[in-house]
Amino acid sequence: MPRQHRSTIAVLALAAGLGACASQRFDGPRTRGPAPQAALDTIAPAMPSGAVTSAPLAPPPGASAAPDERPIGAQAALAPPASNVVPEPVVAPPPPPPVAAGGRASVVGAWDAKDATGASCKVTLSSAPALDLYKASAAGCPNKDLAKVTAWDFRDGEVYLYQQGGTVAARLRQGGGALDGALTKSGAALALVR
Template structure:
């Protein structure tokens, strides 16, 4: 009679020692102290019941489809099988309107000023700081209040023109590519254009 190669007890001991070696390698050096025995707890079966199936409700925004039909997306059109569908050409969206620059940097530069009497002159709004304001110059202005402008500022969408000492000479708002407003002292209209 041939001898069995390994006894059942030897196989169990070998499996337990291999399991302990494998788990100690994976768990790291702190868990390797002493022999480890694999413990297997018996699994108790859960009570079984009947299993039922039902279709899921459609996601929000999608109409429920009749039995057997796939759900449709919002705006989709149902077409009978075998029907040819002709797609309408896709119209690209209109380009965004051009960006009109506003703010302090958009008004820096040289302007042609025109007052209510029709008198014209040059007003230059610089980006060079002058204390809390910016430097400005006016040349050839027949209006004495406009001729004294030495500084300017941009606040709350308006350009303020200042005379020495901080007196406001005029206030203007952007209107397309120009500035329109009035002189402070007389209330006469004032427009600056490029």
Template structure:
């Protein structure tokens, strides 16, 4: 007998033997009964569980985490009553402390620039204080000043919180003290008041 037919015959014999074993196993408990119909095949094998209300609870937070019951959403299907929304009234803002007065820069660099000078008679002119050095002082100039002492100013210096205006030869024409954004003082020769503002 050819080898392929031999192997085919062996497979058929094996299949027939397995089929007989299976039919004996199935027939054992069912012996003497009619074959089950299609409805019997749909019936559950395990007994039905009694039905009742289903409850659920949120899982506990992982170790190291804290959670309050309000952190979790309600379980699905739970009867949750929603409280009517009430308007939230924000508390009055904390009163803000008043800001301190602005800090006015002081020192030599804070007075550099052009000033409007006004003497005791009410006459005014321009005085420019430069940052360019002039020997051991700084350059200054005056324009349109009716006061002849003030009109001769060519240099200035800042010492001990005061501005000194100098004429040629080193004569002090005026001394002014910084007060806020202005310079207030007096002319040296006459003692008349002098104010300079930006």
């Protein structure tokens, strides 16, 4: 027989034996005695019940009582009387000055594109997603590369204009209220202004 099984049987046998001894030792011979409630009354008689009262508890140590209530109990002697002093209103600091918009959201919208030859057309940068880029469109652009722009993105402070198929048509940086850069294929200057 496994050792663990033997020790479990030994503990159960010991508990049963002690239980049998205890019941004979304390009960004595079986006789009919008083009813259970009567036996309890002889051990501890019922206590008379009086009126039940209630009162709020004192606040925990370190906490103060509400301003219009006096502390109760031992802390009443220690606490000064509550006063009707109105605290000064807390004045919030002024809001920070508005920050000039930058990043992707600041370039969304319609732009006038001007290339190195002086030709201009309309380029619109949309906030509508197009896969992992954003939709863009060009209208009336004499430059073939710029006319094929269908998407854009803003990365590392630069605006990238993309043609169908993912070719980068132009890269521009924000400067003042305009975007300045160059067409990728020819290297010619390109500016977008509002």
